[in-house]
Amino acid sequence: MTDPAPNSTIPAATPALDGLPGSPAALALLWLATVFAQFALQFVDGATYAHVSAALAPGSLMVLSAVVAGVLLGDRAPTARLIGFALLFLLVVSLIRAVAVAILGVLPEAVERLHLFEAFCALLFLPAGVLALRKLAPMWRTVASASAMALALFAATSWPDTRHGIERALDPLFASNAARLPRSLVYEVAPDQLFDSQQALVDREVDANRAPFNATDTLVLGIAADGSQELFAREAGEALGRIEGRYGARHTSGLLLSNTENDLLRTPLATRANLVRTLAKFTAGRDPSKTTAIVYIAGHGAMNATVATRLPTDDELRPINASFLAKALDEAGIGKRIVIVSACFGGSWIPALANRETIVMAAAAPDRTSFGCDDTRRLTIFGQAMLEGPLAKGAPWQQVFAAARNFVAHEEARLNVEPSDPQSYVGKDMQAVWSEPAKVK
Incomplete structure (x- = not known):
């Protein structure tokens, strides 16, 4: 066969x-x-x-x-x-x-x-x-x-x-003319245009917002890393205004880094690269060891001391975290630092940032979530507690944080949620900054 x-x-x-x-x-x-x-x-x-x-x-x-x-x-x-x-x-x-x-x-x-x-x-x-x-x-x-x-x-x-x-x-196939949403700006911006413009945006914003040269200066940075919610940019932006008012505009430089849609091509993105660029531009020609940097971070946090860092399209960027922030401030030569972390698990940032010249205030313990991350709100619960309390009146940071803890505890009891337990750390050389009222210049 x-x-x-x-x-x-x-x-x-x-x-x-x-x-x-x-x-x-x-x-x-x-x-x-x-x-x-x-x-x-x-x-x-x-x-x-x-x-x-x-x-x-x-x-x-x-x-x-x-x-x-x-x-x-x-x-x-x-x-x-x-x-x-x-x-x-x-x-x-x-x-x-x-x-x-x-x-x-x-x-x-x-x-x-x-x-x-x-x-x-x-x-x-x-x-x-x-x-x-x-x-x-x-x-x-x-x-x-x-x-x-x-x-x-x-x-x-x-x-x-x-x-x-x-x-x-x-888009025309899936949206009726009667119910069309406005086309998202972020989809109209080419990635090359968005990222290639960042150095120029940092230069422009620092030049426009940098205080005159002084013997001592305060740099205030607001970081809204999560572009999926406008809430975080609102809170970081309001923090800039309140803290600048606390120390006096003549001696304070403030800058917002934001990934939200409303800030695209108007404000530098909240990225690692822009954080480094901003610190380098600000300290150029100054004595950074005599500068106090106040960094207010608003966003969704994680237990590994990171905040979600993404564009409004949910495209993830390399996350900003505690160790990178500490390294960036060290390399810029910044002396005194006050870091406020308005995010879940914010207490996890303390170990990487802790040193003699640092104060850290965090919205929650390293293993706890914070609350109020809703775009229908103007501020998170912790943000409201910090920014609408005695801060603007120049009260000591110790009093500002104590009042914030009390407000948060009251709100969370009313909501019947697990307490977030806001945390603080005060370095040895920052005791006076922590306990004395602000001196508006």
Whole structure:
């Protein structure tokens, strides 16, 4: 009996895939490894929270892409090895990024804007590339492969623009004329325009708000890192005004760093890079050791002493945290510091910031949440307690914080929620600043 003729519609196994893992057990272990790698990356990047979906999605997308590629090849045999290749690729890239962050610490701004998950969306071009290699003549396979790689690279680096363009194009299909919302400003601003303008914005704002040269100066920084809520920019902005009034405008320089939509292209973004730029610009030509920096941070906090740092589009930026703030102030040569953290788990900032010349006031204990993070409010509960109490009257910081603790305790008892337990720390050389009234100059 003769062997049946081979089925011409089923291609031979792909030699290039030989040696790649393809057993169910190996693929399961690889997938779990990618999930753990994505969780680790979130913490290496300083993420405020560990997002389960963000950890599961990249590996799952790889598997889906490889399965579709196998279907297009018309043969189930190489599909498992395609999955193995895709997961190995994800794992290697994740490790490379983790090592880069560990070595460089702060990645360049352009790298921070390249979202890892969005880069992997480019692998959706894999099935199309496989189909091209399956159907085209040899000469055109090389052209198709090169084009697919170039297109994938372009998609990975310009995905935010592409996504926003698609959303704008499809908008008329999903919104009636009677119920259209105003088009969001942030979708109209190209990422390059937004980020490339930051140095000029910092220079302009510092020059416009810097007090004349004095023997002693006070720098007030308001940081509204979470651009998804206008509440935090309102609170940080109001803190600037109240604290400037406390010390006198002639000796006080105030600047707001904000990621909210209303502040785009008008106020510097609340990023690590802009924090460093602002301190460098302010201290240029001055004696920073005689400067008191007062930093008011408003946002969503986490137990690892970070605040969520993101644009109104929910695009995550490298988070601002306690250790980075301490390092930035040290490198700028700033002497006395007063840091107010209006965020959940704010007490977790104290260990990294504590020194002889620092005061820290935080909205909550390291393991407690604070309350009032609602855009229908003008201020959070802690922000209201701090800014509408005796602060504006020049009362000592000790009295301001004690009054704030009492107000917060009363409000939380009324709401029947677990007490946030606001925390404070006073360095040895800051006892007089803590206990004496402000001297308006």
